[in-house]
Amino acid sequence: MDFFYSQRFPSHVEGLMNQHHVPASVEPPKLCTADTLFDIASCSKSLTAASVALLVDDNENYPEVQYDTIMSNLLPDDFVMPDVGYTEGVTVQDILSHRTGMAAHNSSYLSPRAAQPDDARSITRNLRNLPMAAPIRAKYIYCNMMYTVATYLVEVKSKQSFSDFLQKHFFRPLDMQSTSLQPESARAKGFGDRIATGYCWKKNSATYHGFQSPDCPESQGAGSIITSVNDFIKWVKALMNCQGPISDKVYQDLVRMRTIINPNTRWLKPHTSPAVYAAGVEIYYYRGHMIIGHNGVTSGFGSRFFFLPNFKFGAVLMGNSTGASTVATILARELIDEVLKVPEAERSYRNKTKKMHSSVKGNVVASPKDQAKDEGRDQSKNKSNDKSKDKENMPQIRKSRSKNSHPQEIPLNAYIGKYRHPGYHTLTVQVRGDKLFIDATDRSMGFTLTFHHVSEQTKYSAHLSDLLEGGDDPVPAEFIFEDGRAGKLGLQLESALKEMIWFDRVDDS
Numbered sequence: 001m002d003f004f005y006s007q008r009f010p011s012h013v014e015g016l017m018n019q020h021h022v023p024a025s026v027e028p029p030k031l032c033t034a035d036t037l038f039d040i041a042s043c044s045k046s047l048t049a050a051s052v053a054l055l056v057d058d059n060e061n062y063p064e065v066q067y068d069t070i071m072s073n074l075l076p077d078d079f080v081m082p083d084v085g086y087t088e089g090v091t092v093q094d095i096l097s098h099r100t101g102m103a104a105h106n107s108s109y110l111s112p113r114a115a116q117p118d119d120a121r122s123i124t125r126n127l128r129n130l131p132m133a134a135p136i137r138a139k140y141i142y143c144n145m146m147y148t149v150a151t152y153l154v155e156v157k158s159k160q161s162f163s164d165f166l167q168k169h170f171f172r173p174l175d176m177q178s179t180s181l182q183p184e185s186a187r188a189k190g191f192g193d194r195i196a197t198g199y200c201w202k203k204n205s206a207t208y209h210g211f212q213s214p215d216c217p218e219s220q221g222a223g224s225i226i227t228s229v230n231d232f233i234k235w236v237k238a239l240m241n242c243q244g245p246i247s248d249k250v251y252q253d254l255v256r257m258r259t260i261i262n263p264n265t266r267w268l269k270p271h272t273s274p275a276v277y278a279a280g281v282e283i284y285y286y287r288g289h290m291i292i293g294h295n296g297v298t299s300g301f302g303s304r305f306f307f308l309p310n311f312k313f314g315a316v317l318m319g320n321s322t323g324a325s326t327v328a329t330i331l332a333r334e335l336i337d338e339v340l341k342v343p344e345a346e347r348s349y350r351n352k353t354k355k356m357h358s359s360v361k362g363n364v365v366a367s368p369k370d371q372a373k374d375e376g377r378d379q380s381k382n383k384s385n386d387k388s389k390d391k392e393n394m395p396q397i398r399k400s401r402s403k404n405s406h407p408q409e410i411p412l413n414a415y416i417g418k419y420r421h422p423g424y425h426t427l428t429v430q431v432r433g434d435k436l437f438i439d440a441t442d443r444s445m446g447f448t449l450t451f452h453h454v455s456e457q458t459k460y461s462a463h464l465s466d467l468l469e470g471g472d473d474p475v476p477a478e479f480i481f482e483d484g485r486a487g488k489l490g491l492q493l494e495s496a497l498k499e500m501i502w503f504d505r506v507d508d509s
Contacts, residue, residue, distance in 0.1 A: 001338050016330055020323035021201035022302075026208050034229040037178060037186060037195045038318040039213040040303040041296030044225035046254075047170060047235065048147050049096050049280025051154050051162070053250045054169055056092070062157055067093040067253065074153060078121060080128040089136045092153075095146035096279040097258035102143050103133035103496035106445055108424045109145070109218045114442035118218035120152035120162070129423030133496040140259045140277060141496055144222035147280075151221035162220055173244050174234045179227040182215045186226045195226065196320040198300020200469040208321075211300060211468055218444050223298060229316045232305065236314050240292075240307040254279045255292060270346075287340055293332075297325045299445075299468040304328035306336070313339050322469070408453045412436060415479060419489040419503035427503055429489065436460070441467045449491075451477060462491065476500065 055065040071079045072087045081087040094100045110118045151162040163181040171179050180186040199208045216224050238244040242251045257276040273285040281292050293306030302325030307314025317328035412431045420426045427438050436451035446467030451460045462477040480488040490500035
């Protein structure tokens with residue numbers, strides 16, 4: 001660990017932060033410490049899986065909850081999939097290992113900004129209205145919703161809120177006094193001043209846009225835990241050392257390898273195995289040693305934890321921008337190489353970053369202390385969807401490469417109106433300026449769509465702008481006309497599906 005404790009390390013970290021736009025508190029300047037609170041996004045999944053594991057391990061109170069139990073037997077009225085084969089086939093461990101066959105559908109759930117916001121129960125009950133992407137256990141498809149479903153299972157069986165369950169079984173026993181589910185809970189405890197501001201880098205203006213992480217009860221379990229390096233390292237240490245609520249049996253069940261994340265070995269890094277999803281953690285082997293962990297990405301925040309069981313070493317890294325996830329991945333890789341004493345000449349990534357310099361002071365904290373952290377997701381380019389509200393949770397879209405080829409001829413009022421899909425709820429097409437426009441900022445990952453005509457008066461490129469981060473991502477869109485006006489709207493909101501999500505026009509009533 002000489003490099004970590006050397007005088008070169010701080011400037012190296014600052015250089016990475018500058019390159020990947022991880023700022024300090026921009027206005028006003030504020031020191032970041034190991035007690036600063038961050039939204040850790042999908043790193044939260046390890047605690048969700050562990051919560052379910054405690055139910056599985058408690059045969060006295062919950063004998064019916066086992067990893068191979070059919071979910072619809074545990075939640076018979078609520079867990080209903082769009083096809084009976086899925087309803088009668090999906091098990092507890094399927095939902096924890098992203099192998100249910102359900103697409104992410106991140107644009108389908110509604111935030112507290114909506115008139116009728118979602119919660120864990122409504123997310124579970126809405127599964128029946130969403131199209132499947134693959135057969136059960138056929139492939140790895142990261143699905144945040146299933147982790148929210150897992151929290152609903154915990155709530156139903158334990159008869160307490162998921163927040164209270166975490167407090168009782170993890171936060172209090174592990175002395176994680178600064179850790180909360182949802183930012184508002186952290187503020188209610190008096191920790192508001194310690195919560196880091198999230199930032200997005202605006203490339204065109206070379207400025208940062210700052211915002212506070214919002215509450216996302218509709219995605220609890222997939223993310224939304226607010227914690228610090230000093231607190232979360234206690235959880236990773238307990239997991240790694242089988243301490244506190246984690247028995248050896250619970251640990252072995254959590255790290256049981258279940259789903260190959262990326263079977264294509266073409267892009268594997270040297271000396272590295274394919275990554276496998278277990279339950280709330282990812283696992284891979286590097287130079288013969290197991291590495292366990294997860295990353296988290298959401299608007300304005302990035303994090304990663306990992307640990308090497310053979311060395312009883314790990315770390316937690318957190319930062320206040322999406323780019324912090326990249327910085328955390330690089331630093332985790334460097335720390336792992338330090339532990340394994342990999343020769344300098346074989347650390348190819350070091351050559352790409354060693355010449356970087358920066359005077360930026362920022363909000364990335366790396367803590368090897370108490371030994372704990374993992375780099376599990378490095379081989380997978382799959383962005384969970386960790387906007388779990390993870391950025392890993394941004395609407396998964398298939399981008400359109402088409403350009404405008406014909407002028408808009410049909411009057412825009414032939415398109416405006418409300419369109420509904422049973423799983424994606426209602427979208428309203430309106431006119432803003434001279435363009436068709438949809439305001440979907442009531443979604444968990446809120447966004448807007450501005451339509452640009454492509455061809456045939458029915459095919460469009462709908463440009464998506466994220467509520468917090470902005471941007472301009474083109475999404476294929478299409479209208480079908482009925483009786484002289486648009487009667488259906490199709491949007492390519494889910495990349496795991498070949499077909500569009502089709503909304504039917506509905507009248508005001």
